[in-house]
Structure formats: C-alpha cells, structure tokens
Amino acid sequence: MTAQPPALRILPYHQALADYLEQEEPETWHWFGSSDAQSTYAESLRVELLKHTYRLDEAAYPELFAALAEAKTKLGLQVPVTLYQSQSNRELNAALYFVPGEAHVVFEGNVLQLLSPAELRAVLGHELAHFVLWSSADRRVLLTDRIAQAMANDPRAEASHVESARLMRLYTEIYADRGSLLVTGDTTAVISGLVKMQTGLTQVDAASYVKQADEILARAKIKTDQLSHPEAFIRTRSIMLWSEGGAGVDEEVTRMIEGQPSLDRLDLTGQQRLTAQTRRWLQLYLRPEWFHTDAVLGQVRHFFPDFNIAPPGHTDALLAKELDAVDLSVRDYFCYVLLDFVGVDPDLEQEPLRAAFVLANQFGWDDRLESLVVKELKIKKREVQQLHAEALAANESVAVTKPDDEELKDGTNE
Numbered sequence: 001m002t003a004q005p006p007a008l009r010i011l012p013y014h015q016a017l018a019d020y021l022e023q024e025e026p027e028t029w030h031w032f033g034s035s036d037a038q039s040t041y042a043e044s045l046r047v048e049l050l051k052h053t054y055r056l057d058e059a060a061y062p063e064l065f066a067a068l069a070e071a072k073t074k075l076g077l078q079v080p081v082t083l084y085q086s087q088s089n090r091e092l093n094a095a096l097y098f099v100p101g102e103a104h105v106v107f108e109g110n111v112l113q114l115l116s117p118a119e120l121r122a123v124l125g126h127e128l129a130h131f132v133l134w135s136s137a138d139r140r141v142l143l144t145d146r147i148a149q150a151m152a153n154d155p156r157a158e159a160s161h162v163e164s165a166r167l168m169r170l171y172t173e174i175y176a177d178r179g180s181l182l183v184t185g186d187t188t189a190v191i192s193g194l195v196k197m198q199t200g201l202t203q204v205d206a207a208s209y210v211k212q213a214d215e216i217l218a219r220a221k222i223k224t225d226q227l228s229h230p231e232a233f234i235r236t237r238s239i240m241l242w243s244e245g246g247a248g249v250d251e252e253v254t255r256m257i258e259g260q261p262s263l264d265r266l267d268l269t270g271q272q273r274l275t276a277q278t279r280r281w282l283q284l285y286l287r288p289e290w291f292h293t294d295a296v297l298g299q300v301r302h303f304f305p306d307f308n309i310a311p312p313g314h315t316d317a318l319l320a321k322e323l324d325a326v327d328l329s330v331r332d333y334f335c336y337v338l339l340d341f342v343g344v345d346p347d348l349e350q351e352p353l354r355a356a357f358v359l360a361n362q363f364g365w366d367d368r369l370e371s372l373v374v375k376e377l378k379i380k381k382r383e384v385q386q387l388h389a390e391a392l393a394a395n396e397s398v399a400v401t402k403p404d405d406e407e408l409k410d411g412t413n414e
Contacts, residue, residue: 006242008075008132008178010141012250013171013257016269017164018137018144024268025147032143032150042099049097049104053084067117071124074183075132079103085112092197096127098142103131114202119193122180129179133172144168164267169228170257174238187243191236198232213237223259230257263329274330278303280319281334283310285341285359291352295345320363335360335369339376354391361392 022029058065061083068081081103092109105127115123134142145168151157152165180190191206213233216222224230230238234256241249266274282300286292287310300307323334338356345352353373360366370388374381 006245011171014141018140020269021147032147053086056083067121071128071183075128094123094127096130098134118189122184122190122193125180125183126176129176133175160268160271167267170230173229177235177239178242260325260327261330262327263333280316287312287314293345299344335372357388357391358395
C-alpha cells in the first residue's frame with residue numbers, strides 16, 4: 001500500500017471561507033492579522049506549554065527527532081520545532097500549536113510507546129502539515145480558522161458561525177492527513193497509525209480497515225457528524241482517494257464531510273450560496289413578461305434591490321445541477337419562495353400559481369408544491385390538482401435540464 005502522493009494544496013473550503021471572511025468581515029480580518037494580536041497570542045502560548053507539559057530533548061529521544069527531521073524535510077519546513085509530552089493522562093492525541101516561525105507539537109497519552117517508527121513519522125507529518133497550511137498564502141487559512149473559532153465561541157453566535165468553524169476543523173484534518181502521506185509515502189503507516197490513535201490497539205491491519213471503510217460507504221450515504229475530526233473510515237477513504245490521484249477527489253471528500261445541503265446546517269458560505277441560488281430561482285420564475293407588475297417587482301426588490309429581470313427564454317441548467325442533491329428542507333424552501341409570490345398581485349389571478357407548477361415540475365418538485373399549496377393557501381385539493389394539470393398541459397417553455405460538460409463551462413445559459 002505504498003503511494004506517490006501529490007503536492008499539498010489548500011482545500012476548496014479553506015479558500016471559500018477565507019474569501020468570504022475577508023470580503024464580508026474586513027475589520028475583523030484586519031484585527032486578527034495585526035501584529036499586536038499575534039504577539040500577545042504567541043507569548044501566552046509559550047508560557048502555557050511550559051506549565052502543562054514536559055519538553056522533550058533530542059539527546060534523550062534521538063529516533064523521535066530523526067523522524068522529526070525527516071518530516072520537516074519532506075514538507076519543506078525550515079523552522080524550529082519543539083516537542084512536548086503532556087503531563088495529563090488523557091486519550092491518545094497529538095496537537096500542533098502554531099507561532100509564526102516556530103512550531104510546537106504536544107503528545108498526549110502513550111503515543112510514543114504505541115506507534116511504530118513509520119506511524120510516528122505519519123503523526124509528525126500530520127501535525128506539521130497544520131503548520132504548512134497555516135503558514136501558506138500569507139497565513140490566510142490561519143486567520144480564517146481563528147476568526148471562525150472566535151465567532152463560534154461568541155455567545156451571540158448563530159448556527160452558521162458554529163457550522164463554519166466545524167467545517168473548517170474537519171477539512172483541516174483532511175489536509176493534515178495528506179501531510180502524513182506526503183511524509184511517509186505509505187498509506188499503510190498512515191492508516192494504521194490513525195486507527196491506533198483512535199482505538200488504542202497495539203496491532204492494526206490497515207488493508208483490512210480500508211475494506212471496512214469501503215463497506216461502510218457502499219452501504220449508505222454518509223456524512224460526518226463529528227465536531228473536529230472526521231470518523232476514521234472517512235479519513236481512511238479520503239487518504240486512499242488522494243493517494244490514487246484520480247479526478248473528483250475534492251468533490252467526493254465534500255460529499256463525505258457535508259453530505260446533501262440542508263437548511264438547518266448551512267455555514268456562512270452555504271448561506272451566501274443559497275442567497276445566490278434564490279436570486280437565480282426567482283429569475284427563472286419571474287421570466288414571463290406578464291409577471292412584471294409593480295406589486296411583483298416591489299416584492300422581489302424588497303429582497304434583492306438590484307434584481308434584474310431575465311428575458312422570457314432564460315434558462316439555468318447549472319442551477320438544476322446544483323439543486324439536484326439538496327435535501328427536503330432546501331427543496332421545501334424553494335417551494336415556499338414560489339408561494340411568497342403567488343398572491344402578491346391579485347390582478348394576476350391564478351397565473352402565478354400555474355407558473356410555479358411549471359417551474360417546480362422542471363425540477364421534479366411539483367407534487368411537493370401541490371401539497372404545500374393545499375396546506376398553506378387553503379385551496380381545495382381538487383382545485384389545486386386541476387390547476388396543476390392545466391399548467392403542465394399548457395406549458396410550452398423549454399424544460400430545465402441538467403447540463404453537460406460544455407454547459408457547465410459556460411455557466412448560466414441565456
């Protein structure tokens with residue numbers, strides 16, 4: 001199970017959240033990046049480490065420091081690294097504490113006794129990969145991580161802040177596992193070390209656990225429910241995917257980490273994405289010229305002041321692709337958006353509802369919309385069914401279809 005891993009690179013989620021925070025929270029971004037904030041953090045960290053750990057010396061642990069030197073070389077690091085053993089008897093763990101220009105790695109439990117030399121190199125690679133990530137791109141990922149954690153810990157935090165911090169931690173562990181493989185070049189050592197750290201076992205068959213992970217993922221659609229570290233089987237599958245170097249690795253990892261988009265688990269970037277999708281959804285819905293009354297335009301511009309009406313023939317095949325994998329909560333959200341406009345202008349009578357059925361049908365949601373109309377608008381089911389049937393029968397617009405590869409390159413079609 002050896003591998004020639006590709007080079008480390010920032011994961012898409014790291015980049016997306018960094019872009020969001022830098023653009024939407026510029027003052028917070030600037031403060032966390034200031035030298036005063038960094039120097040205060042660095043000094044307090046050094047003191048806390050000395051108070052609660054035993055600092056390891058190279059003379060007493062030559063093999064450990066030889067492994068450290070190898071890991072630094074493989075990762076291209078030229079910074080001093082200090083190693084510590086925690087004074088507490090907590091579960092097996094290792095953690096990196098970051099200071100610009102220096103790294104501190106703390107071992108907890110009997111990690112040094114439990115792991116083989118190759119597995120220990122993998123753990124060092126994992127921890128030092130955190131340093132590589134947080135040092136890269138002018139420390140944008142480090143700032144993103146600290147801002148996200150600070151927001152999540154604030155008593156005023158919303159669910160989106162907590163979810164953003166959670167996803168940041170999870171994706172950072174995926175990145176760090178790739179550092180393990182980059183240092184060792186051996187998936188066996190990386191996976192066996194990972195499982196030992198999770199279970200405390202002294203013997204682990206990595207090949208057997210790879211099969212176990214594949215079996216889990218083949219039986220059900222899985223997404224992690226962990227707060228800081230993905231489950232071992234997800235990490236194992238991610239390691240194998242990355243070692244194989246095939247296409248679509250990031251997309252598969254995203255599916256395992258985030259699953260289907262859900263309305264009650266949206267992070268900050270997910271909220272931003274849903275807002276953009278809502279605008280595009282309304283552009284599809286409001287494309288008929290008869291819909292452009294003052295009442296309707298006033299309603300849509302209450303939510304989007306700069307809303308632009310799309311031409312009658314407008315389609316958005318990419319939106320159909322994006323919404324294909326959403327869960328029921330997101331589907332219902334888009335159906336309720338349609339209901340918000342059904343009765344805005346009484347002079348339009350039932351035409352907005354017919355148009356809603358046409359659009360919902362193109363996404364495969366018209367039966368659910370029918371149920372919501374009966375429930376929320378208090379219209380008799382037979383009448384709604386008749387309107388539904390009439391709308392589809394009269395519809396002559398081009399159906400929204402999932403795009404092929406060429407359409408995906410061009411984005412929205414008009």
